[in-house]
Amino acid sequence: MKISFIGGGNMATALLAGLVGKLAAGPDIHVVDPNQDALQRLDTKYGVSVAREITARVAESDVIVLSVKPQQMREVAAALRAQLAGGNPLVLSIAAGIRGADLSRWLGGYGAIVRCMPNTPALIGQGVTGMVAMPGASEEQKSAADGILRAVGKTVWLDKEELLDPVTAVSGSGPAYVFFFLEAMQQAALELGLSAEQGRQLALATFTGAAQLAAQSDEPVEVLRQRVTSKGGTTYAAITSMEQSGVKEAIVAAIKAASARGREMGDELGKDA
Numbered sequence: 616m617k618i619s620f621i622g623g624g625n626m627a628t629a630l631l632a633g634l635v636g637k638l639a640a641g642p643d644i645h646v647v648d649p650n651q652d653a654l655q656r657l658d659t660k661y662g663v664s665v666a667r668e669i670t671a672r673v674a675e676s677d678v679i680v681l682s683v684k685p686q687q688m689r690e691v692a693a694a695l696r697a698q699l700a701g702g703n704p705l706v707l708s709i710a711a712g713i714r715g716a717d718l719s720r721w722l723g724g725y726g727a728i729v730r731c732m733p734n735t736p737a738l739i740g741q742g743v744t745g746m747v748a749m750p751g752a753s754e755e756q757k758s759a760a761d762g763i764l765r766a767v768g769k770t771v772w773l774d775k776e777e778l779l780d781p782v783t784a785v786s787g788s789g790p791a792y793v794f795f796f797l798e799a800m801q802q803a804a805l806e807l808g809l810s811a812e813q814g815r816q817l818a819l820a821t822f823t824g825a826a827q828l829a830a831q832s833d834e835p836v837e838v839l840r841q842r843v844t845s846k847g848g849t850t851y852a853a854i855t856s857m858e859q860s861g862v863k864e865a866i867v868a869a870i871k872a873a874s875a876r877g878r879e880m881g882d883e884l885g886k887d888a
């Protein structure tokens with residue numbers, strides 16, 4: 616498979632890590648980014664072909680991954696539009712918020728588009744990606760998109776594009792919530808007298824172990840939580856404190872705020888001047 620990435624930043628790097636040597640050889644991957652340092656890093660690490668601007672080379676790809684910031688998508692689509700004339704590669708957008716209809720319009724009515732929302736654990740092959748296809752994407756192209764994202768983790772297909780904003784809020788942004796919770800656990804460990812290294816080991820192993828236990832269990836997470844919580848014991852003290860502080864409500868509100876922001880970005884950035 617020949618794949619081009621427009622934008623060689625964090626997320627493109629995470630995807631490349633899983634793809635190179637599996638779905639595509641280094642030289643069959645082309646990365647466009649104005650940042651010479653980013654290109655140099657990717658070329659050295661993966662032996663990909665690189666360029667600072669979109670050229671005809673991009674149109675020779677089977678799949679073109681749009682991995683720039685949402686705010687750069689319109690400008691990138693305008694530059695890509697001329698190169699797409701006559702061809703039919705799959706355009707795979709990973710940008711938060713940007714809607715398929717807007718992207719299609721910016722690309723001159725182009726139809727072969729799949730939108731997806733990966734997350735950074737893709738870097739270690741443990742990502743999860745929500746995906747939705749626009750009507751002009753063929754079954755073969757959907758399957759190619761699925762293969763690319765499965766090379767870096769799991770995929771979840773959606774039948775409504777609106778659901779990508781909730782997916783962005785839950786799993787796209789989700790690693791940041793986990794890191795935030797880990798930060799809090801590590802801070803508490805330190806304040807209670809453990810060393811930074813001890814706190815890091817205890818917090819990380821607890822998070823990984825509990826997540827794997829939940830994934831392998833048939834029981835709801837609520838039941839698993841209750842099993843840790845002896846009446847009047849230490850966990851009870853902690854959960855009671857969290858309930859009194861409204862922690863669950865705050866997390867639900869935060870994730871809803873992320874979803875609303877995705878929708879708002881779609882409204883703002885999709886508007887034609």
Ligand SMILES: NC(=O)C1=CN([C@@H]2O[C@H](COP(=O)(O)OP(=O)(O)OC[C@H]3O[C@@H](n4cnc5c(N)ncnc54)[C@H](O)[C@@H]3O)[C@@H](O)[C@H]2O)C=CC1
Binds near residue numbers: 648653684711734787
């Ligand atoms: N970081 C994350 O956890 C996730 C990010 N995303 C989406 O991925 C996209 C990229 O995000 P990041 O990789 O975090 O951003 P980033 O800032 O690390 O990467 C963006 C790259 O695009 C390059 N760029 C800027 N203008 C360009 C142009 N005209 N042509 C080509 N390249 C250009 C920049 O030099 C930079 O290397 C965003 O749309 C974001 O919504 C999706 C899922 C998760």
Ligand SMILES: O=C(O)[C@@H]1CCC=N1
Binds near residue numbers: 783
């Ligand atoms: O924060 C953001 O907008 C992007 C999308 C999901 C993760 N990072």
